[in-house]
Amino acid sequence: MAQGQRTTIKDIAKECGVSLSTVSLVLNNNSRISEKTRNRVLASVKKHGYQPNIHARGLASQTSEVISVVVPHLNHVFADIYFGEIVSGIYDRACDDNYKVLLDVANSKFVESQEYINILKSRRVDGMLFIASSIEDDYLRAFEGSPYKFLLVNHFFPNSSLNFLGVDYRDSARQAADHLLGLGHRNIGVIAGTNTHTGLAFRDEFIARCRAAGLDEKAVLWEDGGRDWSQEGGFEATRKLFATNPAITAIMAGNDRMGIGAMRYIHTHNLKIPEDVSVMGVDDIPQAKFTTPGLTTIRHELYQMGRAACERLLALFRGDISTCHEVLPVKLIVRESTGPAKT
Amino acid sequence: MAQGQRTTIKDIAKECGVSLSTVSLVLNNNSRISEKTRNRVLASVKKHGYQPNIHARGLASQTSEVISVVVPHLNHVFADIYFGEIVSGIYDRACDDNYKVLLDVANSKFVESQEYINILKSRRVDGMLFIASSIEDDYLRAFEGSPYKFLLVNHFFPNSSLNFLGVDYRDSARQAADHLLGLGHRNIGVIAGTNTHTGLAFRDEFIARCRAAGLDEKAVLWEDGGRDWSQEGGFEATRKLFATNPAITAIMAGNDRMGIGAMRYIHTHNLKIPEDVSVMGVDDIPQAKFTTPGLTTIRHELYQMGRAACERLLALFRGDISTCHEVLPVKLIVRESTGPAKT
DNA sequence: GTCCTCGGGTGAAACGTTCTACCTATAGCA
DNA sequence: TGCTATAGGTAGAACGTTTCACCCGAGGAC
Structure with missing residues (x-):
């Protein structure tokens, strides 16, 4: 050797x-x-x-058979289950075609040194999957009309032609709203993630649906759950929501973790779930099944989304497709954390 | 552009x-x-x-400034918080030195095609960090005496000269045993991860410590928690332990997730934690703080371990060191899930 | 017998860097 | 004057592949 x-x-x-x-x-x-x-x-x-030798091969063939996966700059981001599920899907699909996966974090260095484009120029990777999702990531618009292979995952920019693939957040919001409204809830608090366009779309569609059902401005409040969509953020947002409207009988959290934070707040204040307050999340992370009571949620198949996103990127490489704008279906999962509104 | x-x-x-x-x-x-x-x-x-052009540079300079991180072949492995924390640490440290991180999963393809060595031969990466930890990964012994830069993370092979860096599982076991023994527990069930050498070391040292304190064979039982160290595995192992010895007053789980599974089993059987049964975990994942009651555990600084492992690999590159066999300290974190043994 | 085709194979340019050995001009110095 | 040292820069081999254009010989068609 x-x-x-x-x-x-x-x-x-x-x-x-x-x-x-x-x-x-x-x-x-x-x-x-x-x-x-x-x-x-x-x-x-x-x-x-x-x-x-991989370099000789790459030099001669002008390809690297590597894709880059970009995640946002959060603390210990690779320990985040949301990104982890997507990355797992991406990896598995890439592996099937003998592509390698390179990690990148959209930190300030990454943005300021324009690593996001240099990594492609230098031929280090053949394409990128961008899971990093913030409404501030406007620099990505630089990719519009560029020859580089690039796909946003579960994330989009309004009025942009950038390729993307994600779940249907608006349908997600409609299903969630219909579930809670159907249970008779008329005072609902929304914990929103406001630093992504998908999060905003969910919030707006949810509220619109409630309004359409006759709820007025005070009956459906929203609060920001913080930039990392964490349990702590959900806890804090729930506190604020109850402070504004103590009559709330349902909390709609923008993801499961914030939902779990909401449950925790409710438990610590000696209220019963769902008798006093119903709680819903979004994503259906494995943990949602193990909370007490089990968390009702909208399932977003994150792993499958990762696989699909990678598949589309590979299709872009092959030239099978030249653009991608696609949403995947979602599904309501009813568990024990939601029930009829207290009358 | x-x-x-x-x-x-x-x-x-x-x-x-x-x-x-x-x-x-x-x-x-x-x-x-x-x-x-x-x-x-x-x-x-x-x-x-x-x-x-990265390939031209790599060809001429014979380096790639990329390191590979290898994780085990588990379902959705990148969504696993244990590996996620370590990978986060590795990434951050690598990023500081402008190294890139490539993902690999030790699946059958990886092993059978000898990807673990080919990736180095082909110069795709300059070195590897191996988090994949199973006692079956014996093929890695091929690296003994090889010129390639290679480091096992939180994992070791007995009687091997392979480089490694991890936490001190034996000390971990001693601190945990002393804590429970000090609380007066004399019937203890151990949920062990038996597919890693570190897991076995923990189990053996824990049991040895208990024996030294006078507990006999029946007083300290162990059960396998399954190959993925999951909540479900912990739940099931707890069931078996109680079936064997209903007098158990403390459960020692090899990691927090199995500990949480144990708590769940105990709750669903209407026993109180810690009044009836104390439960301990290992790792101190963020979730441990949010269980009810909070989980007593031994903190293993996984993120820091990732950073340190990457640092050592870079030191091997630089030639600052030529071998690495290092253990990091651990720390008992007492929360509410452990208390005096029921008399 | 000549022309074509085709299977099987080769030669060498190209890919875009790094890096060693070498060159030149100028200054300093005895 | 002749010698050395040095700063600043260059030529070109080397890195290890891919791939295009070409070659050769044998078999078939006419």
């Missing part, structure tokens, strides 16, 4: 008495080479444990 | 009327070049948004 010089294509060629081209063609499964020669080459390759 | 040919060092050289070497030296901050020329070149670089 320890050797001074690594084996190169030249060594293989010499040993087999063929040209470099022949070895290269064999390695790339080109049918020009006869069975006999092919086997001789392959045997030699195996014998030496030869592996093509 | 859209151009036919990307700018190369040649374009810059031509525009500035200097040689390729000069441009290259400027880009690598070599002091040979005068301030004047340097500025001229840098201006041109900036103007064209020039970025060196």
Whole structure:
């Protein structure tokens, strides 16, 4: 295993008495080479444990077979289940096609040094999947009309032609609103994530649906859950909502974690779920099933979304498609945290 | 942004009327070049948004400035908080030195095609951090005495010289045992992760400590928590433990998730924590603080471990060190899930 | 016998850097 | 004057592939 010089294509060629081209063609499964020669080459390759130099290959072929996944700059972001589920989907799909996945975090260095474009210019990666989702990430508009392969995951920019794939947040909001309204709730508090366009879309559609059902401005309040959509943020937002309207009988959280924070607030104030207050989340993370009571939520198939996003990026590489603007369906999951409104 | 040919060092050289070497030296901050020329070149670089081709650079310099992080083949592994915390630490440290992080999963393809070594041979990465931790990953012993830069993270092989860095699981076990014994517990159930050497070390040291305190074989039982150390596994193991010894007053879980599963089992059987049964975990994941009651645990600084592991790998690159066998300290975190044994 | 085709293979340019060895002009010094 | 040192810069080999254009020989068609 320890050797001074690594084996190169030249060594293989010499040993087999063929040209470099022949070895290269064999390695790339080109049918020009006869069975006999092919086997001789392959045997030699195996014998030496030869592996093509990735840089030489990338230089000559102008591709890297690597994709970059960009996540936002949050504390310990890779420990976040939301991003983790998506990344898992991306990885698995990429792996199927022998693509590698490179990590990137959209921190200030990444933005200021324009790493987001340099990584493509330098050919380090063939394309990017951008999960980092903030309404502030406006620099991405630079990709409009660019030749680079690029896809936003569960995130979009209004009035932009950037490729994206995500779940249908507006339908999500409608299903959630209909569920709570159907249970008779007339005083609802919304905990919104306001730093993404999808979060805003969810909030606005949810409120619009409630208004359409006859709830007035005071009957459906919203509060910001904070920029990291955390349990703590949900806890705090719930406090504020109850302070403004003590008659609230349902809390709609923009994601499950904030929903769990809301449950915690409600429990610590000796209210019963769902008898006194119903709570809903969004995403259906595994934890949602294990809360007491189980959390009613709208399932967003994050893993599948990751897979699909990666699939579309690969399709862009292949030229099978040239744009992508796609939303995936969502599904209401009723558990025990929602029930008829207290009368 | 859209151009036919990307700018190369040649374009810059031509525009500035200097040689390729000069441009290259400027880009690598070599002091040979005068301030004047340097500025001229840098201006041109900036103007064209020039970025060196990563493959050309890698080919010439024989490095890639990329490290690979290998995690085990679990379902949706990147959504796992344990690995997520470590990966976050690794990423942040790598980022400080402008290294990139590539993901790998130790699935059957990875093992059978010997990707673990090919990725190094092909120069795709300069080194590897192996978080994938199973006693079955014996193929890694192939790295003993190899020239490749390689480090096991929170994982070790007995009787092996492989580099590693992790926390001190034996000390962890001693602190946990002393805490429970000190509270008067004399019937203890251990939920162990048995598919890692660290998990086995924890179990064995914990039991040894209890025996040393006078507990006999029946008084300290252990049960396997399953290969993914999950909440469900902890739940099921707890059931078995109580079936064997209904007198148990304390459960020691090999990680927090299994501990949370244990708590769930205990709650659903109308026992009180800690009045009837004390429960302890290991790791101190953020969730441990939010359980009811809060989970007593041994804090393993996973993020810091990731950072440290990456730091050591970089030190191996630089040649500052040539081996690494290091354990990090752990700390008992007492919350409300443990209390005096019921008499 | 000549021309075509085609299977199987080769030669060498191209990809875009890094880096060593070398060059030149000028200054300093005895 | 001749010698050395040095600052500033250059030429070109090397890195290890891919791939296009080309070659050769054999078989078939006419």
